[in-house]
Amino acid sequence: MKQNKYDDPSFFEKYSQMPRSVDGLNAAGEWHLLRTMIPALKDKRLLDLGCGFGWHCRYAREQGARQVTGVDISARMLERARQTTQDPAIEYLQLPVEDIDFAEGTFDVVISSLALHYVAAYETVCRKVFDCLTPGGTFVLSVEHPVFTAIAAQDWYHDANGHRLHWPVDQYQQEGLRNTRFLDTDVVKYHRTLATLLNALIGAGFRITAISEPQPAPDVIAAYPEMKDETRRPIFLLVSAVKPG
Template identity: 45%
Template sequence: MSAQNIYDDPEFLAGYVTLDRQVHGLDGAGEWPTMRSMLPEMAGRRVVDLGCGFGWFSRWAHEHEAASVLGVDVSKKMLERARSGTASATVEYQCADLDLLDLEPGSADVVFSSLTLHYVHDLNRLMAMIAEALTPGGSVVFSVEHPIYSAPTTQNFETSEDGDRVWPLDNYLVEGERVTNWFVDGIVKEHRTVATYVNTLIESGLVLDRIDEFGPTAEAVEARPELADDRHRPWFLLLGATKPN
């Protein structure tokens, strides 16, 4: 099954480019400092960026002396912008569906993915391929929409009779497609439990190093009170793992 390519939809893209993380790059992604702390040093490493989008991480890896960077995305429009903003012969971009992508065994030292794997239909196949592509001691670090966020039938806060703000969690254990509205109708994502993400890593032969459930800190809410609701549930699930030597 091929992935949905919503990112080439002009209406969707017009909204997507207004996000802080697309305007300011990695500096606009609140979870980036945590993800960076999960990554090894880039110097001399062959890096793969799955769902590279506009190429923010691919360029960062190059700037931190990666030996080579392969950015992969299904969106031709996003890759056009990634290429136009990248001036390096060691950074290559490839248009490919992650459900069909094959990397050569032993071809990568670091695999990175930001908020992309919840679009992948066959996570088992992809993770097994990543594990095969990594060299011994290699690392994979990725983020996905947190399952507590993705599970509900209606992904909106509600107000209880007592006036409390509530995230209405339902269908958590019912894995599969979720169709939502995000700039346009009909965005298709795959909901999986935290256990599924963790066990898929383990079953592929990788060793889990770190797990983080990312959301705004109390300090962030103090600076931006509009984030108060988001202390009720995490935004993203961050995972890091290593291929054994």
């Protein structure tokens, strides 16, 4: 299954109004840690899987990347990315993440931000990323945390007055498809345990170098108070892995 909700006009409009869609990386609660996991990019060739509006692609060029390729399944997302990118060294390709087929050693760095929990063939993507990286290359990815994806409802447990009491975790070991709601739309996501997420990288040949379960930076919470409860449970998992060589 290759899901493309972002080309639905109503969903796209709602997504476009989210803080990280309007204000970019500075409104992403995990960015302060994710950027520390990305290696030095000067003169590097970078691939962004699920590039969306192209925020990470443009950041890579600001950091001196030589060539950047962004891949996304959504025509609407890529249209916005191209409108906001005036740089011939950035190429955008409309392609499902799991269909990438780049030659061995094409890239020095591959990143994927909050895209792979929508992809059924996660292990396949890990192997393809390994193959298209140069020896010594780095794969940095973020996904929704397994604590967040375990229950399809993806919501807090509330008391009778609507106050958030705690985040429920159940059916953690039952991996697979979850029919969830995101921006008032039915969306398919895939729940994987922490072990599965990490072992797929190891099985593809990667050496894991860093793991993070970030909470938003204080300045982000100050700017976006609705994020204050993101300190109570992990919402994202960040992983950095290297192809030996």
